[in-house]
Amino acid sequence: MDTQTRIIEIVKQVAGKPIDPAPEESLFESGVLDSFTLADLVSALEKEFSVTIPDSDLTPRKFDSVARIEAYLQSRS
């Protein structure tokens, strides 16, 4: 499973609804994520990708789309 697919699976889990977001689609503007599910998303990403995301990186913009999440995770690897 490639990184984007894994990210989408996590987003589906935390959003609690069937979704198929385009890579560049804003997960906030489309209503997939809100302030609280964003926190869940960050925790789930840490677990799935075995990374520790520091608080200094916790800006919503970094996690606003599947493409941005992928880019962030790549920058952490």
Add this chain to the structure above:
Amino acid sequence: MAYLRALGSYVPARVVDNAELGPMVGADPAWLLHATGIEQRHFAGPGETVATMGIAAAKDCLAAAGIPASEIGMAIVASGSAEQRFPGPASVIAAAAGISLKPAIDLPMASAGSLFAIALAAQMTRVYGNVLVVASEIMSRVVRMNPAGRDTAVLFGDGAGACLVSQETGFAEIVDAVLASDGDFAETLRLDFDAPLYMDGRSIILQASRKLPRVIAEVLERNQVKPADVGTFLMHQANLNLITRVAQTLGVPDDRFFRNIARYGNTSSASLLIAATEWWREVEKPLRDPIVLAAFGAGLNWGAVLAKPVATLPQA
């Protein structure tokens, strides 16, 4: 040693429910309740100021403590919504409450101010004896009360609280505090001069969701107290969902977290003390279990205070 001795509060008489607020900010009252969990809030009247409300809370606290103002050695006043740059409301509140010629310190920190003030007071009692902590906020005057300001206007209310921290006696001993600040996110929640309150809600919730459970866990772990052993968590009443989330992360039932945000909204630094006052008046005494106070706010500033029952001392 330092003790939580007494609490007091004041809220303005005017109650603004969602039916009244909704049309002002262009929101359906039912949506307001669903989105915020807030049923009503109090708004300061035309003649009220941060200082007048703080004075009322201070006097309420002193009356509850049953000691004269002359026995107070210091006042610390938290407010992020004071009407002028200087002097802050501390000196005026102290003088009007009868605390004359004693140091009165302002903490213009907003939401975490009362928690930081209690932690500072616990240290100051060694030198100044009884320290009166006051928090007073008029948030209704720093938000845009129109549709453009809806997202923040619906969250806030006005009020004041006070807490007497004593070196002699009290209902709980302040045993530890963990405080932290992170200026890298200072822009995410701020009140500039001549501008309404700005809040990047997503960033704030994201940061608070991580930092609050972590700081509470830290103060508990280093004092060998398990979350399940805490009788009551008293948190800044910022957001009902945030309180529930913190409870879940700590693995404790959310009914251990005292909540009154539905009746007052977010009163910034005052909310912790208004909540603590209501809890203290209702709780069975003497206290049997540890309590935790916690807050998060602009700065960013956040922290947690642990206090334990004092069975062997006279209960204030």
